[in-house]
Amino acid sequence: MSSLEQQLQRLGQVLEYPPEPDVAPAVLVRLDRRPFPWRVVAVALAVLAVAVGAVFTVPQARTTILKWFHLRGVTVERVETLPPAVEPGQLGRPLSRDEAERAVGFELALPPGTKPGRVYVVDGALASVALREEGGPLLLSEYRAVDFALLKKSATAQTVIEPVLVNGEPGLWLEGGPHTLTYFNRRGEFRQRTVLIRGNVLLWTDGPLTLRLEGRLTKAQALDIARVIR
């Protein structure tokens, strides 16, 4: 190696780089949300079977909404077929906790002892943190509930939807088949995005916030975690 090449290497050792972020929690949550292709195929076939069944049994009413569940800032609707949805991608813009709290305008509620390296923010309204629990990666999302529904979930009969209480406040537990999550932006403009969710989900309110916990959890495990989130 020439002297110039050696000098370049030495220069490389003192160059300034931004602090290196830890992307592992977000990578794990995203991978856990979207299983291997063979499972996607299996789920797609199951969804197709339900859709085909619906077409043959109630052709006029295959998008009929069968029942609504409301929680502040969220609507959950029971439908016969899921709306078209894409696989979830990025969790949001990666920010430090301070930056994220400034962007969304509230302090994050977190399990005790959690120090998130990164908080993912969508549209200055919805903040998500990738958590690591014994069972695997979890995604905790929260936002300040507003007058209109910011999130809408659609679920077929394959998904159990059950009202629950978390620290005395109302919540909903969704378990079983895949369901979709539609996000509307803060100004209520028609800029929605519908993603397919396969994990179980607990939704609940805590003071001014509406929270959402997603992952491979049983109802009891989700409730245990939710109760200590402050």
Added chain:
Amino acid sequence: MVDRPLDDAELVERAKRGDLRAWETIVRGYQGLAFRTAYLLSGSAADAEEAVQDGFVKAYRALGRFRRGSPLRPWLLRIVSNEARNRRRSAGRRDALALRVAAADRPGDAVPSPEAALLSGESRARLLGAVNGLSEEHRLTIACRYFLELSEEETAAALGVRRGTVKSRLARALARLREELDEEEGE
């Protein structure tokens, strides 16, 4: 129980079977280098972070196409770098990232070796100025090969070019730097 660290090949085999903990070990092992590479290529810390996150998600999904026994590092760098270059392109960013020397040198440099001392202060600033003055493709080739200390194969993967192209770009970039530094010295 495993009482020794698993090597990349074992971790990849486990990850292929759906073991996310194995993949987490790989992510933590390579995310630093992946981030620095993506930062040089995209010119933005936020883009670099997203490129690294997307890159590791995509790489996991592409593990079925990873050839057993081939080196993991260039394969990962190729995927992450591709994400970083796409982000830079879609952001329409054309201005070159100006590399800077850290305000406080790393702790290891507290007692500089005689060699390192030779490359301090003025001469370091001159060399960095000359590198920043190179064309984009020459500057990035120098940055990958010498600043990040990637091999020629890894540099080719990061830049999305063939190894032969890396060799010729390096030769031309080094010649250009020598000219530049000689000219300055002669002034």
